Structure formats: structure tokens, C-alpha cells
Amino acid sequence: MSGPHATLYTGRGAELYHEIVQSDTSELREIIHSLRGKDARVLELAAGSGRITLALLPFVRSITAVDNSAELLRILSEELARPNRKNAASKANVVLADILSLEPGGHFDCVVLGTTSFCLFDADQRRSLLADIRQWLNPGGELLLSLRTPDLGGQNRYVHEVSPNLAIEERFDPVRGTFSSTLIERTDDGQAIAEYSVTTHLLTETELRTELREAGLVLKDAVDVGPRNRVGAIGDYKLFRAHCPGPDAMGKPRMSSSEYFEFYLPSKDWGNAEATAARGNTITFADGTEALCGISGLWNASLGYGNVAVAEAINEANLNAATLPIFRRGSAYSREAATRLLEFALPHEYSSVFYATSGSSALDAVVKLSRQFHNINSNPKRRRIVSFTASYHGVTMGAMAVTGSYLFQDVYQVDQRLNIKIPYDDLAALDIVMKRFGPEIAAVIMEPVLGSGALPVPQDIVDAVYAYRESEGFLIVADEVATGFHRTGPRFASHEWIQPDVLVLSKALTNGTCAASALLLGDRVVDAFDQAQQVFWHGETQAGSPQSCAAIVATLDEIDRLDIATSAARVGRRLAAFISGLESLSPRVKGFGRGSFRAVQLFDEAGELIGTDKVFELVSECRRRGAVVQPSPGALQFVPALNYPDAELDVLFDRIQGVVTDYLAGQFA
Known part of the structure; x- marks a missing residue:
């Protein structure tokens, strides 16, 4: 067996490394997308055997590929010498050098540091390297840097089976903060004959963001580029795009003096469009212009703006009750709305309604409810929540943890350790997660149609989730905040499924008039709490208010009246x-x-x-x-x-x- 100090970047290790990474296209699409059409001069650091270099050649003016492994650069040079690459190869300059002492000569439009190579360096080395990169970049130039934060599922060791003769063992040392990858070469009968290792430093997204900011580089975004054919232990794998600001970027005056924040916009874009009124399907803006609304408010005014019946019901509740909190007592308004919702949900037979004030807070309640449900049933290890990448479930802390879209979860320190996200259309990924984490899963949360992009979840995924529920016993949660109340055709999109354990509703629930949401709970959940007589510690002052409940009843009446x-x-x-x-x-x-x-x-x-x-x-x-x-x-x-x-x-x-x-x-x- 090769000695313990054999590395992935020399000798036989370099050959095997090259074979494995050729099939890894993780961040390539996003890197190419960033460079396409820009005629850029590119500096690629830790280029290795050219996985990224060769892919970029058709899209750049020139590329300088730097690495300190002679063996890997030899492989790259051989690839560049192939007859079919003759024209593109003229753009490439291969440099054998230590990145930390590199003097590339000249400036570049883009610096690429892929394959998470940035983690090869400690904090002081990274600080020095980022300072150098800023000097090498032209003003406005871009840094494309990939980072993988592995998730070994609470373990310190995990093994990927690459082929019958190859495996990759990954180990995390929490004391040293290091992460090692060892490529194990085996005989046909499974005996290890050689090992090739590399050790990197564990770097979190938050730490990377801080280091970029301290280096004077402005982060544009972080894009998920995780390979879909790898198991959950791959963790978070993202491409960070940052740019080098020009000399006039500092000291600019505030771009907006607005008296309030406009959601999901940088301040420079505030005040571009301010609505003053809306009626039917027409919105009137402060500049006097009008526009037909193609999104019914924020997908919530499904009956159009200014429905008189709903407005009058809210006004009457304001006059007759104002506020009747359902803390340690009931409300006739809450009971009537719950009864009507349970009837509207037929043929699915839910047992009870839990009120909240938004889709986000409702999803927070779902996370807590599912974990408490399994605790009641003596399964406290069932704490993990499974959801889909590219999904959207809200912006409160629990909802952000299950959301599959990037919403600055790392910046806000959202705890995602017990959350698993898989592609919404990847049956193999679902199988892997269930086989590995099945006994630990508390709930699977699914939007029938993903709100970010209107992507319907395939039926084979839905069927497989229900099949796993039968064997594993987790809860199925249908997040119909966006799809409920005939939005996709039927009353609820999940009416095309077997009944979920929990149905989440908001948006069109009150035709967009009140801050309201509701969980419709099946017998399985309600019976567990009933028999245990446990309190569910979640409640909001305005949840189940007379106004919102009156609006729910009036909205359901209007859905019938208007057919x-x-x-x-x-x-x-x-x-x-x-x-x-x-x-x-x-x-x-x-x-x-x-x-x-x-x-x-x-x-x-x-x-x-x-x-x-x-x-x-x-x-x-x-x-x-x-x-x-x-x-x-x-x-x-x-x-x-x-x-x-x-x-x-x-x-x-x-x-x-x-x-x-x-x-x-x-x-x-």
C-alpha cells in the first residue's frame, strides 16, 4: 500500500484524481454563464488537470491556468495538445507555481478558484490570497469561488463508493476544524492497495462572506451548484460571485430616503413604483398610470381587488368584536371559520384547524408540531424535516430552514442542521435520503407546485413519499399557501393526493385582506395531542381574530356565489x-x-x-x-x-x- 503521505496531486494519486473529477460538472454551468459573451481574460487558480480550464476555453479571450502540481498540469498540457483543441489551446497559458507566491503579470477580468480549493489554505493564507486577487482584478472584475460545506449527517466519517475499485473516505476533525478526503484504491476482492489523501480547512459560508468583505470584495450572490448524483453528505456546495469595486465605489450618498422598506429590493430601487389603489384587476400608481394585475396581489387576491362582501364582513367584525384572542378560551368567529374550512376541504377529512397569521408562521408551527407529534409517540429521534431545493416556505426562522431557495440563511444564522433538501424531481435522491435518514425524519413538506417557478412536483415523487410514509411513519405536509382555493384547478391541489397529515393555507384564505393562515390537521395528529393532553406551544395574538375569521367565511361564500x-x-x-x-x-x-x-x-x-x-x-x-x-x-x-x-x-x-x-x-x- 502507498505510504500514509501519498497525496491526490502527485503520481498515481493525480491520475486517479483526474479520472474522477472529469465527470464532475458541479459549478461549470454557472461559471460559464458568468463569463459567456464577455471576452474576458481569466486567471484560474488551482487549475489541476483542467476540468474547468478546458470547459472555459470556447468562452474566454484567454486563460492563465495555475497549479503547483506538475503531474496535474502535465495532464492538462496533454489535453491542450490534442488536435481537436488546437485553436482553443492558443488561448491557454499553463503556469506551474505556488499560488501564494504567484506573480501572474498583468490584470484580469475574472479570477476562478473552483473545486473548493480555497479551503486548502488557512485563515492567514486566505487573507493574503484575497488581497492578491483584488490586486490582480481589473476594477469591476469578478471572483468566482466555490465552497463546499460538507454534511456528514452528524457523523465524523463517511464513505462514497465511486466504483468497485475506488472509494472516497471523508473525515471531519471538529477539534482541528479540518476535513480530509482519502481516495482508496482497491483490488477486485475489496482489499485496499493504496490511499491518497488531501486535508482542507473547514470554512463556513458566513466566514467566507466575512473574509470577502474584509478583503474589499463585494459579494453578488451565492448559487447552489451541488451535484445531483451525490448523496446528502455532499452538504452545501455553492459558487460565490464577488466583484472588485472601482475607485469611486466608496463614500457614495444614500440611494434612497424612503420612509419604509420595500420588500426584496435594494434601497436604490425603492420608490420606482408606488401603488395608491386597486379595484377589480386594475392597480393605480402614484404617477397616475394604471396596470392590469397578472399576479392577484401577491397571489392572494384570487377574487380580485375590493370584493365588497369580504370588506363588509371584516367591517362588521371590527364593530362587533374588535379582538377576541383564542388564548385559553374560544371564539365563535374562530369556530365558524374552522367549521367552514373543514367542510370546504372535503373529501379529505381533517379534524381540526390551527390558526396563524402568515404562511411563514404557519410553517414554523409545522416544524414544531411535527417534532412534538413524534415526541408524544415516543420517537424523539424523528427531528429531521425534508423539503425540496428551489422551494419557498417563508422567511421566519423555521420556515427559512425548510426553504430550498437561498434567502441569506447563512447571514441570519438559520439553523439548518436537521433539514434535508432534495431536488423536487429526483427520485434517486429521495431514495438515498429515506434509506439513510428514514428513522430520523419527522415530516416531509411539499408544495404541489413549487412557488419559485411554478414547477409541478412529479406524481412519482408524491407516490414515493406516501409509500415511505407507510414504512417510516413521518408526517406529510402539503404547503398550499400558494396553490389552495382553486389556484391549480381543484379546491386544493393535494386533493389529487392521498390525504396529507397537515394542510397549510394562507394567501387566498381571506382574499388577501387579512394577515391569516391555517393548518388543517388530520386525525393522526389531533388524536396524538388529544390522548397525551399536551399543550402545543405556538400561538399568536392576532391569529384566529374576528376580522380574519369573518374574512375566511365571506371568502368561502364568495367562492360559491361566484362559481x-x-x-x-x-x-x-x-x-x-x-x-x-x-x-x-x-x-x-x-x-x-x-x-x-x-x-x-x-x-x-x-x-x-x-x-x-x-x-x-x-x-x-x-x-x-x-x-x-x-x-x-x-x-x-x-x-x-x-x-x-x-x-x-x-x-x-x-x-x-x-x-x-x-x-x-x-x-x-
Whole structure:
């Protein structure tokens, strides 16, 4: 067996390392997306055998590839010498050097440090390297740096089986704060014949953000690039994009003097659009312009703005009750609304309603409820919550922990140690998680259609989750904050499933008029608390208020009176046809969704999904032309009121199509 000091970057270790990383495309797509069309001069540090270098050659002006392993650079040089790479290879300059003492000569538009190589260095070395990188970058230049924070599921050791003859053993030393990876080469009968190791420093996202900031580099974003074919122990794997500010970036005056925060916007964009009124499907803005709303408020005014019946019910509750908290006593308003909700949820037979004030707080309650449920049933180890990457469940601490979209969870120190996220359409990932963590899972939370992008969860995933519930006993939670009340067609999208244990509702629950949400709980949950006579320690002052409960009852009445089941089907058909028409314009348009909850992804001429800046540019142009649409990752999202008149839909769709058509024609380059 090779000696204990054999490394991954020399001799046979380098050859095996090269073989393994060739199939790893983790951060390549995002790196290429950042560099495409920029004609950039690139400096790649820790280039290795060229996994990233070779992929970037078609997209850059030049690339200087630096590494201190002669063996790995020899492999890269051989790849560059192949006849089919002759033209592209002229762009490459291969440099054997120690990165920490590098003098590359000249400046670069981009520095790439992939494969989490940044963690090879200790804190002092990283500080020095970042200072050098800032000097090497042109003003406005970009640093692309990948970071993996492994999750060994509470263990200090994990083994990945790469092939019958290769395995990777990973060990975490919490005392030293180091993480080692050892490639084990084996005979056909499983005997180890050689080991090749590398040890890195464990670096958290928060620490990296701090180091970038202290180096004077401005972080743009952190994109999840975790490989989908690896088990959960891969942990968080992200590409960080930071830029080097120009000399005039400091000391600028405050960009906004607004008296209040506008959600999810930097202050420089506050005040661009302020609404003053809304009625039916039309919003009036402070500048006197009007626009047809294509997203029903924030997907919550499903009956349109200004429903008189709902407004009058709230006003009457204000006059007759004002506030009747349901702390240690009941309320007739709360009982009536609960009865109506349980009836509306049929044929699924829920037993009781738990009130909250928002979708976020309801999801916090779900996390607590599921863990307490298993504690009551003598299964205290069931604490893990499974959800989907790219999902959205809210912005309170518990809801952020289960949300699969990046919402600065690391900045806010959201504890995600007991949360597992898997791709919404990856059955193999679900199987891996269940086989490894099944006895520890408290609940699986699913949006029937992911709110971020209107992506329907495939039926085979839903079926598999229910099958695992039978064997494992966890709770299934349907998060229908966005999809409830005919949004996707049926009363609830989960009516197409076997009954979940918990149904989460908000948004259209009161037609967007009150801060309200509700959990509908099945017999299994209610009976456990009933028999144990345990208190569920979650409650909010305004939850189940007379106003919100009156609004719930009035909204349900209006859904019946207006025959929303029929009109929602009509609007859904119209929206589906509109999306299909947009798709027919170009292969660069791709539609997703269900019912009246849909989105179109847009791609640039190179086939890449459009970025956030372009999405917001198109959303702003839609509003300028009189249509309000929702920004979504690489897409425009449409969530219209369910009783939208056909004539108004014609106008709304015509305005949106005009923007999409002009984008495809290159008018927003």
C-alpha cells in the first residue's frame, strides 16, 4: 500500500484524481454563464488537470491556468495538445507555481478558484490570497469561488463508493476544524492497495462572506451548484460571485430616503413604483398610470381587488368584536371559520384547524408540531424535516430552514442542521435520503407546485413519499399557501393526493385582506395531542381574530356565489393557451405550471436561462406597458385572479406578449 503521505496531486494519486473529477460538472454551468459573451481574460487558480480550464476555453479571450502540481498540469498540457483543441489551446497559458507566491503579470477580468480549493489554505493564507486577487482584478472584475460545506449527517466519517475499485473516505476533525478526503484504491476482492489523501480547512459560508468583505470584495450572490448524483453528505456546495469595486465605489450618498422598506429590493430601487389603489384587476400608481394585475396581489387576491362582501364582513367584525384572542378560551368567529374550512376541504377529512397569521408562521408551527407529534409517540429521534431545493416556505426562522431557495440563511444564522433538501424531481435522491435518514425524519413538506417557478412536483415523487410514509411513519405536509382555493384547478391541489397529515393555507384564505393562515390537521395528529393532553406551544395574538375569521367565511361564500370552480377552470385554460402561444414564438420560451399558476422561462441567444437583472428589466417593462407580472428565477410568473373577465385577459396577455416578442427580437439586449 502507498505510504500514509501519498497525496491526490502527485503520481498515481493525480491520475486517479483526474479520472474522477472529469465527470464532475458541479459549478461549470454557472461559471460559464458568468463569463459567456464577455471576452474576458481569466486567471484560474488551482487549475489541476483542467476540468474547468478546458470547459472555459470556447468562452474566454484567454486563460492563465495555475497549479503547483506538475503531474496535474502535465495532464492538462496533454489535453491542450490534442488536435481537436488546437485553436482553443492558443488561448491557454499553463503556469506551474505556488499560488501564494504567484506573480501572474498583468490584470484580469475574472479570477476562478473552483473545486473548493480555497479551503486548502488557512485563515492567514486566505487573507493574503484575497488581497492578491483584488490586486490582480481589473476594477469591476469578478471572483468566482466555490465552497463546499460538507454534511456528514452528524457523523465524523463517511464513505462514497465511486466504483468497485475506488472509494472516497471523508473525515471531519471538529477539534482541528479540518476535513480530509482519502481516495482508496482497491483490488477486485475489496482489499485496499493504496490511499491518497488531501486535508482542507473547514470554512463556513458566513466566514467566507466575512473574509470577502474584509478583503474589499463585494459579494453578488451565492448559487447552489451541488451535484445531483451525490448523496446528502455532499452538504452545501455553492459558487460565490464577488466583484472588485472601482475607485469611486466608496463614500457614495444614500440611494434612497424612503420612509419604509420595500420588500426584496435594494434601497436604490425603492420608490420606482408606488401603488395608491386597486379595484377589480386594475392597480393605480402614484404617477397616475394604471396596470392590469397578472399576479392577484401577491397571489392572494384570487377574487380580485375590493370584493365588497369580504370588506363588509371584516367591517362588521371590527364593530362587533374588535379582538377576541383564542388564548385559553374560544371564539365563535374562530369556530365558524374552522367549521367552514373543514367542510370546504372535503373529501379529505381533517379534524381540526390551527390558526396563524402568515404562511411563514404557519410553517414554523409545522416544524414544531411535527417534532412534538413524534415526541408524544415516543420517537424523539424523528427531528429531521425534508423539503425540496428551489422551494419557498417563508422567511421566519423555521420556515427559512425548510426553504430550498437561498434567502441569506447563512447571514441570519438559520439553523439548518436537521433539514434535508432534495431536488423536487429526483427520485434517486429521495431514495438515498429515506434509506439513510428514514428513522430520523419527522415530516416531509411539499408544495404541489413549487412557488419559485411554478414547477409541478412529479406524481412519482408524491407516490414515493406516501409509500415511505407507510414504512417510516413521518408526517406529510402539503404547503398550499400558494396553490389552495382553486389556484391549480381543484379546491386544493393535494386533493389529487392521498390525504396529507397537515394542510397549510394562507394567501387566498381571506382574499388577501387579512394577515391569516391555517393548518388543517388530520386525525393522526389531533388524536396524538388529544390522548397525551399536551399543550402545543405556538400561538399568536392576532391569529384566529374576528376580522380574519369573518374574512375566511365571506371568502368561502364568495367562492360559491361566484362559481370560482368554473371560472378558475376557464382562466386556467386561457392562461395555458397563452403560455402555449408564447412557446410557439421561439424555442427560447418554455412554459411551466398548472391551472392559473404558471410561468415562462426565457433563454438568451446562447441558450442560457436569463439572469435576475434581465428578469427585473422585463418585469419593469411589462408594468410600463400596463401589465403586472411576477419575477421568478429566469422566468416571468403569472397568477391572475380566478374570476378575470375574458376581455381583460385579452388585454393583459397582449401587453405581456408584446414584451416577450420584443425581448426575443433583441430589443432588451
